[in-house]
Amino acid sequence: MEQGQSAAGRTGLMDKVRQSASSQLGTQKDRATDGIGSVAHAVRQSTQQLRDQQHDTIARYVEQGADQLEQFANRLKNKDIGEMAREAQNFARRRPALFIGSAFALGLCAARFLKSSGTNGTRSMAVGTDWSAAGGQSAETGWA
Numbered sequence: 001m002e003q004g005q006s007a008a009g010r011t012g013l014m015d016k017v018r019q020s021a022s023s024q025l026g027t028q029k030d031r032a033t034d035g036i037g038s039v040a041h042a043v044r045q046s047t048q049q050l051r052d053q054q055h056d057t058i059a060r061y062v063e064q065g066a067d068q069l070e071q072f073a074n075r076l077k078n079k080d081i082g083e084m085a086r087e088a089q090n091f092a093r094r095r096p097a098l099f100i101g102s103a104f105a106l107g108l109c110a111a112r113f114l115k116s117s118g119t120n121g122t123r124s125m126a127v128g129t130d131w132s133a134a135g136g137q138s139a140e141t142g143w144a
Contacts, residue, residue, distance in 0.1 A: 022081050022082075025081045026080075026081055029076065029077075029081065029084075030077070032076070033073045033074075033076050033077040036069055036070075036072060036073040036076070037069075037070065037073045039069060040066045040067075040069035040070045040073065041066075043062060043065060043066040043069065044062075044063060044066040046062060047059040047062050047063050047066075050062060
């Protein structure tokens with residue numbers, strides 16, 4: 001009897017974890033689609049400058065790119081997380097090399113983005129470290 005209650009407790013906990021993860025992923029998806037929409041809007045605004053400089057052909061290509069970004073953002077916004085996961089699994093099964101390469105490239109881009117969005121490229125110091133008082137050494141350990 002105790003095993004039945006324990007299994008039910010684990011199932012309930014797993015359901016809560018799944019719901020929480022799904023909710024967080026949904027929030028991140030919404031942020032991403034909003035960001036893509038903002039990029040598309042900024043790209044579209046740049047076409048006016050191109051037109052002012054008589055670069056109409058380039059402006060048309062840039063507008064087409066902005067249209068593609070908006071369409072992608074709208075498709076992404078209209079899909080739920082489960083559907084996106086299934087599509088990713090199917091793509092990975094059909095084209096494993098391309099999937100792995102894409103995942104690697106996205107990882108590099110994400111790492112680059114996170115690195116560039118840091119505080120002016122400087123690392124934060126540990127709490128309790130006073131570099132100026134110790135002449136460039138940690139006040140706690142004496143190590144540079």
